[in-house]
Amino acid sequence: MGDDRASSKSPIVAYIALGSNMGDRNANIAGAIERLRNTPGVEVTKVSSPLENPAVGGPSDSPPFINSVSEIRTTLSPRALLKRLLEIERELGRERREKWSPRVIDLDIVLYGDRIVDEPDLHIPHPLMHEREFVLGPLAEIAPDAIHPKLHQSSAVLLSKLRSSQT
Numbered sequence: 001m002g003d004d005r006a007s008s009k010s011p012i013v014a015y016i017a018l019g020s021n022m023g024d025r026n027a028n029i030a031g032a033i034e035r036l037r038n039t040p041g042v043e044v045t046k047v048s049s050p051l052e053n054p055a056v057g058g059p060s061d062s063p064p065f066i067n068s069v070s071e072i073r074t075t076l077s078p079r080a081l082l083k084r085l086l087e088i089e090r091e092l093g094r095e096r097r098e099k100w101s102p103r104v105i106d107l108d109i110v111l112y113g114d115r116i117v118d119e120p121d122l123h124i125p126h127p128l129m130h131e132r133e134f135v136l137g138p139l140a141e142i143a144p145d146a147i148h149p150k151l152h153q154s155s156a157v158l159l160s161k162l163r164s165s166q167t
Contacts, residue, residue, distance in 0.1 A: 011043070011073035012113040014081065015146065017126065017135050018068045019106040021055055025066035028092060028105045033070055035088045042084070046071035048138035056132065069110065069138035078112050082122050085109065110135060114149045125149060130158045133166075 016036065020028035029050065037044045048069045055062035074081060085107040092105045110126045117124040125148055129135045136159040139146060144156035151158065 009075070011075050012115075013045075014072050014074055014112040015110040015139055015143065016070045016072060016085065017106075017108045017110045017129075017138075018070060019065045019134070020104060021063045021065040022104045023093075026050060029066055029068050031092055032088050032105050032107060033068075035091065036070060036072065036084075039076075039084055041075040042081075043073045044070055045073055046142040048141045051134055051138055053134045056134070065134065067134040067138060069135065069142060071142055078109065078115065078117050078122060078124055079119075081109060081112070110139060111146055111148070114147065116149050131162065133159065133162055136162060 018029050018032050020026075022028075033044060033047055036042055051067045052064055053067060054064050076084065089105050089107055108126050109122075109124050110129050112124045115124055126135065129139075130148060130151060136155055140155040140159045144154060146155045147153070148155070148158060153161075
């Protein structure tokens, strides 16, 4: 399972959630997207508008996040893609200390085609994506018909359900 080879010869459409709540948040997101664009086996095809929102789950004094979602076409396997995302985080100065603490950049694989991956440190689809408007909003903006492979609903439907449950 830990192989870094391409998952197939045909590119897979995947979605990457990007978030930043430290430093120049917009520049951090732009830097991560630029590094994705320069990654062999990755083509960035769409990027959502930035969304500012309060930090969720971390310390109460955490600064707000800028969040975005990027659509990519990739020949990298899910494991190789995760490895590259972690490299980008390190290149941009991310230090992993405590869970949900403020961070320069956070990159997560939200969807990888219709694949379901459940490994100790790799879960696709992202296990909390359907509960997070800061993921679903940007995802639905660029890919309203993207289907959650476990819930069998589109990002637009999941976003609508989430918003109606919050009122």
